[in-house]
Amino acid sequence: MRQSQLFTKIERNAPKDEATVNAQLLARAGFVSKLMAGVYSYLPLGLRVLNRIEQIVREEMDAVGGQEISMPIIHPKANWMTTGGWDKIDVLFKLKSRTEKEYALGQSEEEVVTPLVMKYVNTYKDLPKAVYQINWKFRDELRSKSGLLRGVEFLMKDMYSFHATQEDFERYFAEVKKAYFKIFARLGLTAKATEASGGAFTQKISYEFMVLTDAGEDDILYCDACEFCVNVEIAKEKEGETCTRCGKGTLSQARASEVGNVFDLGQKFVKDFEVTFTDREGKKQHPVMGCYGIGISRLMGVIVEKFHDDRGIVWPDAVAPFAVHLLGISGADADAAYQSLQNAGIKVLYDDRDLSAGGKFAEADLVGIPWRMVVSPKLGEGTVELKRRDGAEAKVMGLPEAIETIKK
Numbered sequence: 001m002r003q004s005q006l007f008t009k010i011e012r013n014a015p016k017d018e019a020t021v022n023a024q025l026l027a028r029a030g031f032v033s034k035l036m037a038g039v040y041s042y043l044p045l046g047l048r049v050l051n052r053i054e055q056i057v058r059e060e061m062d063a064v065g066g067q068e069i070s071m072p073i074i075h076p077k078a079n080w081m082t083t084g085g086w087d088k089i090d091v092l093f094k095l096k097s098r099t100e101k102e103y104a105l106g107q108s109e110e111e112v113v114t115p116l117v118m119k120y121v122n123t124y125k126d127l128p129k130a131v132y133q134i135n136w137k138f139r140d141e142l143r144s145k146s147g148l149l150r151g152v153e154f155l156m157k158d159m160y161s162f163h164a165t166q167e168d169f170e171r172y173f174a175e176v177k178k179a180y181f182k183i184f185a186r187l188g189l190t191a192k193a194t195e196a197s198g199g200a201f202t203q204k205i206s207y208e209f210m211v212l213t214d215a216g217e218d219d220i221l222y223c224d225a226c227e228f229c230v231n232v233e234i235a236k237e238k239e240g241e242t243c244t245r246c247g248k249g250t251l252s253q254a255r256a257s258e259v260g261n262v263f264d265l266g267q268k269f270v271k272d273f274e275v276t277f278t279d280r281e282g283k284k285q286h287p288v289m290g291c292y293g294i295g296i297s298r299l300m301g302v303i304v305e306k307f308h309d310d311r312g313i314v315w316p317d318a319v320a321p322f323a324v325h326l327l328g329i330s331g332a333d334a335d336a337a338y339q340s341l342q343n344a345g346i347k348v349l350y351d352d353r354d355l356s357a358g359g360k361f362a363e364a365d366l367v368g369i370p371w372r373m374v375v376s377p378k379l380g381e382g383t384v385e386l387k388r389r390d391g392a393e394a395k396v397m398g399l400p401e402a403i404e405t406i407k408k
C-alpha cells in the first residue's frame with residue numbers, strides 16, 4: 001500500500017486523554033481512534049493487526065476441533081432471566097425497544113449458545129461438541145482507562161464445549177489449555193496460567209492466562225522455579241514465601257493482564273436451559289460444559305505494552321500490519337523496489353510521500369513495521385539499506401539479497 005493513499009495520518013503529539021502507552025502509540029500512529037472511553041474505531045493499520053491476531057486464534061481453535069459460528073449480539077431478556085444473569089451481572093448492558101421490550105447486549109454468550117446446542121444434541125453420540133465465535137462484546141465497565149486493555153466494546157474469542165462425561169470434559173479442557181499456550185507463544189508472548197476461583201456461578205477449577213505488564217490490572221504471584229501461579233486477589237500465599245507447590249522456588253509478585261481464560265462451567269447453564277441427552281443406558285443426563293475466552297483486542301494492546309521503545313511500536317512479525325516499510329528518501333524513486341517486493345509476495349507499506357528523510361525515519365519507527373527498507377540517491381543503483389525495527393544496525397545490499405533476507 002502506498003502511504004500517500006493511506007486513510008490515516010501520523011499525529012505529532014500523543015492524545016491528551018490517554019494515560020497508557022498502548023492507547024497513546026496506537027492513536028498517534030493511526031491504528032485506532034477513540035470515540036469515547038473504552039470504544040475505538042480500528043483503522044486500516046489497526047484492523048490488519050486485529051485480523052492477524054484473530055487468524056492465529058482461529059487456526060488454533062480449529063486445530064482442537066472448534067467450529068466457528070457467529071451468534072447475535074442483541075439478546076432477548078428472557079434468556080438472561082433463565083440464568084439469573086439479568087440481575088446478577090453488573091456489567092450487562094440492558095436496553096429497551098420503543099415498544100418496551102427488553103434486551104441485553106452480549107457480554108459473554110452462554111445464554112445464546114446453550115439453547116442453540118440443545119437443538120443438535122439428542123444422545124451421547126452427538127457429544128462432544130465445541131463451537132466458537134470471534135465477535136464484539138459489550139460491558140458496562142467502570143474503569144476504561146487502559147486503552148485497548150479494557151474496552152466497553154471489545155473483540156473476544158469465546159468457545160463453548162459440551163461433553164457426555166466429566167472425564168471427557170477434562171480431556172478437552174487440558175487440550176484447549178495447551179492450545180492457549182501455543183497461541184500466546186505464536187503472538188510472541190509468554191503467558192502464565194493462574195489457578196482461579198471460577199466465574200460468578202461456579203466453584204470449579206479454571207485458569208486465567210496472564211501476561212506480565214505494568215499496564216495490566218491484575219496482580220499475580222508466581223514461582224521462579226515451577227509453574228505455580230495465582231491471582232493475588234484470592235491467594236493465601238505472600239510474596240517472598242517459598243513455593244508450596246515445588247518447595248524450592250520463591251514467590252514473586254507482578255502486575256499482569258489477563259489475556260484469556262478457561263472455565264469449567266459444570267452443569268449450571270445446561271440445567272438452566274434443561275439441556276439433556278440420552279446416555280448409553282438410555283438414561284437422561286445433562287452434559288458437562290466448558291467455556292474458553294480470549295481477549296483479541298486486549299491482546300493487541302498488551303502486545304504494544306510489551307513491544308515498544310521510546311520511538312514507537314515494535315511489532316512482532318506474526319501480527320505486524322506489513323512486513324516491510326519501504327522509504328524512498330531524498331527524491332529517490334522506490335517504485336521498482338515496491339514492485340519487486342510485491343512480486344515476491346511480501347506485504348509492503350510504501351512511504352512515497354514528499355517528506356524529509358528525518359520525518360520518514362521517525363514515523364517509520366513510530367508505526368513499528370519489522371523491516372525498514374530505504375532507497376536513496378546516495379546508494380548505488382539497485383542497492384537498498386535494510387534494517388530491523390528491533391535491531392541497531394542497517395545493512396546496505398542488493399535488492400534481491402534484501403528480499404531473500406526478509407523472506408527468511
Ligand code: ATP
Nearest residue numbers: 141149150151154156258259260261293294295298
Ligand atoms: P477482567 O478480570 O479483566 O475483567 P474477565 O474475568 O471479566 O476479565 P471474561 O469474562 O472471562 O474476563 O472474558 C474473557 C476474556 O476477555 C478475558 O480473559 C479478557 O482477555 C477479555 N476481556 C474481558 N473484559 C474485557 C474488557 N473490558 N476489554 C477487553 N478485553 C476484555
Ligand code: MG
Nearest residue numbers: 091139141150
Ligand atoms: Mg471483567
